[in-house]
Amino acid sequence: MDKLYLIKIGEIALKGNNKSFFEKKLKKNIKMSLKGIQCTVFGGRGRFFIEAPKESSRVVEQVLSNTFGITGYSEVSRIEKDIDLIIGEAIKLAERNIAEGIGLNFKVNSRRSDKGFAMSSYEICCAVADAVLDRIPGLKVDVHNPDWAINVEIRETAFVYGRVDKGPGGLPVGCAGGGMLLLSGGIDSPVAGYLMAKRGLSIDAIYFHTYPYTSDEARQKVIDLAGILAKYTMGINLYIIPFTEAQLRIKEKGLEKAGTLLMRNAMVRIADRIAKGKNDLALVTGEALSQVASQTPESIRYTGSATDLPIFRPLIGMDKQEIINISKAIGAYRTSILPFDDCCTLFAPEHPITHPDFERMKEEFDKLDIEELLIKAADNAEKIHLSGVYT
Amino acid sequence: MEHIYLDWAATALPDQKLLNEALESSLKSFANPSSPHKSGREASAIVGQQRKILAGCFGTDPRQLIFTSGGTESNNMVVFSLLKKKRKGNIIISGIEHPSIYEPAASLEKFGWKVRIVNPEPSSIVDPEKMASMIDEETRMVLLIMVNNETGAIQPVNEIGKLIQKSAAGQNIHFHIDAVQAAGKIPLNLGALPVHSASISSHKFQGPRGCGLLYLKKPLEMLYAGGGQEGGLRHGTENTFGMIGTALAAAANTAAIDDNINHALGLKKILIDRISKIKGSLFIPRCSTEELLNPIMFSPYILLASLPPVPGEILVRVMSDRGFEIGTGSACATGKKKKSRIMDAIGIKTHESFSAVRISTGPKTDMEEIHRFCDTLEKESTILINSLKR
Structure with a gap:
């Protein structure tokens, strides 16, 4: 048997002429996440429905909880536009809520887009509430602070539903174009990718691997993180960059205390090259102002100067704890804190510059004579696709 | 391999x-x-x-x-x-x-x-x-x-x-x-x-x-x-x-303990001879070869070598990828050169303990294996040492 869900969209509903573009994208994204599951997505004008086999409900609910553009969803009963049938469904719903012990105060919400239906919204509410009160003693109507609600919608057919579960909000992934996320094995960058995907950016990721100074476990950790993120971003292409030669060149020729900044500048250059090659419109990083030496305004100005693409830094004003909270909520935290860090001590300066001189840094970078190595690294990237399909 | x-x-x-x-x-x-x-x-x-x-x-x-x-x-x-x-x-x-x-x-x-x-x-x-x-x-x-x-x-x-x-x-x-x-x-x-x-x-x-x-x-x-x-x-x-x-x-x-000790001492001697020829190498603790090979003072089966500036963890990884499995002396921790408690207790300098690798043998280890190990160690550590020079 199939289950039917009503999908509520938030910000998309406010869009003007582009609304259908956003709606199509959302529909496509839901279908893509559920590839392999026999389901139909239909509707429009602010309301979507998905019908899927009952045995797939766990997966369907996961997708609805994680797909950007959805603000809420609810399992619904679809019935004929007959007030007795509607009342029958409402009583079943009330009885389930009583059995689950979620309280005795309720209200009825009603919407009638089919104005041909004989009763007004108010009359529907009254009829349903009266019937429920008659049938189940002890219940009380409380329109201001109900424990639960019965929702009735009269459209081309009638729908009755109860609890509305939350979706993640935001805009459908892909409606803002593509961005390249600089993904490390840490806590911040996956969160940054998640937040930009929430604003509709389709995300690909780039990781800089410095074998043997970075272990294969660290590489696998990044792949695992990309896999977690992929479930929110409709899949991810992860580009793994062989960065060792460039890293060693920086160590050999770079100003020691500027090592991290020179490295980040080199990384942004590689990311820029790959992003432009696939028509991405922006880079994304997990930088938060003043978190580390390379995240002061001067440092960010310098590393950002390596590209003319905009760099989105959604964590810039966040505290670490706020970032950790999101990381936990999206299921990345436990992977992010696995202890397979880069053996960065070799390349991290003891006393890094926190307020670099912009012109001086440009001169220092030129001394590296590294451009060719960066092109080679970008061109030798290994591409791994992490699927966004739920199973 | x-x-x-x-x-x-x-x-x-x-x-x-x-x-x-x-x-x-x-x-x-x-x-x-x-x-x-x-x-x-x-x-x-x-x-x-x-x-x-x-x-x-x-x-x-x-x-x-x-x-x-x-x-x-x-x-x-x-x-x-x-x-x-x-x-x-x-x-x-x-x-x-x-x-x-x-x-x-x-x-x-x-x-x-x-x-x-x-x-x-x-x-x-x-x-x-x-x-x-x-x-x-x-x-x-x-x-x-x-x-x-x-x-x-x-x-x-x-x-x-x-x-x-x-x-x-x-x-x-x-x-x-x-x-x-x-x-x-x-x-x-x-x-x-x-x-x-x-x-x-x-x-x-x-x-x-x-x-x-x-x-x-x-x-x-x-x-x-x-x-x-x-x-x-x-x-x-x-x-x-x-x-x-x-x-x-x-x-x-x-039953085989005397033979095993003599065998292990022979292997350890070769390891010390050959590793000591790698530029910058040292052994922990900083004892003489005679002392390290004295079976009353040190286990004949264990040798702790250090090849600064190559982190022990990196050397172990590279050697493992070439087919040789050895142990680390101390791990490279996030952002810090974390010393081992034991290295700390014997006053070994951070950069030396950071680079330590433990080579330990047993009765089945043969001389040929030790030579092949040393060949690869010489080659790989030289590459790593050179690449980390500034």
Whole structure:
């Protein structure tokens, strides 16, 4: 048997002429996440429905909880536009809520887009509430602070539903174009990718691997993180960059205390090259102002100067704890804190510059004579696709 | 690709023939040794035989050997037996104990015990006088790792034991040794040593994982209670397979101990000769070649080398990818050059301990393998050292 869900969209509903573009994208994204599951997505004008086999409900609910553009969803009963049938469904719903012990105060919400239906919204509410009160003693109507609600919608057919579960909000992934996320094995960058995907950016990721100074476990950790993120971003292409030669060149020729900044500048250059090659419109990083030496305004100005693409830094004003909270909520935290860090001590300066001189840094970078190595690294990237399909 | 295993101090290469034999015997004597029926009595007799064999290997009375799950459990049992004592006091440990002594000792502090730590000399060998000088009337236990698992230093157990006995409170002090890296590898005659207890782990000398021994000169009051097995000191149905495997491995290795030591010394000499030719290399501790090759001072099976500035972890990774498996001295932690507690205790400079790798051999390691290892180490470390130069 199939289950039917009503999908509520938030910000998309406010869009003007582009609304259908956003709606199509959302529909496509839901279908893509559920590839392999026999389901139909239909509707429009602010309301979507998905019908899927009952045995797939766990997966369907996961997708609805994680797909950007959805603000809420609810399992619904679809019935004929007959007030007795509607009342029958409402009583079943009330009885389930009583059995689950979620309280005795309720209200009825009603919407009638089919104005041909004989009763007004108010009359529907009254009829349903009266019937429920008659049938189940002890219940009380409380329109201001109900424990639960019965929702009735009269459209081309009638729908009755109860609890509305939350979706993640935001805009459908892909409606803002593509961005390249600089993904490390840490806590911040996956969160940054998640937040930009929430604003509709389709995300690909780039990781800089410095074998043997970075272990294969660290590489696998990044792949695992990309896999977690992929479930929110409709899949991810992860580009793994062989960065060792460039890293060693920086160590050999770079100003020691500027090592991290020179490295980040080199990384942004590689990311820029790959992003432009696939028509991405922006880079994304997990930088938060003043978190580390390379995240002061001067440092960010310098590393950002390596590209003319905009760099989105959604964590810039966040505290670490706020970032950790999101990381936990999206299921990345436990992977992010696995202890397979880069053996960065070799390349991290003891006393890094926190307020670099912009012109001086440009001169220092030129001394590296590294451009060719960066092109080679970008061109030798290994591409791994992490699927966004739920199973 | 090559597969040459040089991490015997972590765990020995299992002896398949011997383990198969143990498995077969244990399947024949499958019954619970506590069962009173015929099969149970047979199994009980098998357990008794293993205890006798092991007592012969380690110079003890069979009744003084308790089967455990390994070195960690044996060490924990002894440390936590102190919680049964009415009067609290202090215990003395060296600064280079294995975590299975160091951590339980540290947690004793939460129960009101004092832990005194004596750091060894730069050679990583403890000065007996220095250790004895820490003893006072409140000292209840002294614990010492007989052969250190990182540097291979062999501690003067005999001398320390005698000094403890001589001290004013000596009669009340329990002297425990962690003999995990000694048993089956160097002569270990526990009955002749002035110690009260010792820990042994089977897998370090090619026996099965999950089985070990606790030598107890006299019974100690332990924390656990149960079915009364192992003289009421370590409860739980006997691991017959583990016991048979342990006895077989101990007997085989004890019989060959002189040959094994000579063989290992030959390998260690080549390792020292060849590694010392790599520019910038050094050995930890900073002792002479003669000292490192003195089987009274250092385990012939363990060599700790350092090739700064290459981090040990990186060298282990690269060598592993070339087919050679060795151990790290200390791990590279997030953003910090984290020193090992043991390196710290013997005053090794951070950059030296950071680069340490442990090469440990066993009776099955052959000279040809050591040469091939050295060839690759020379090649790979040179590449790494050059690439990290500024």
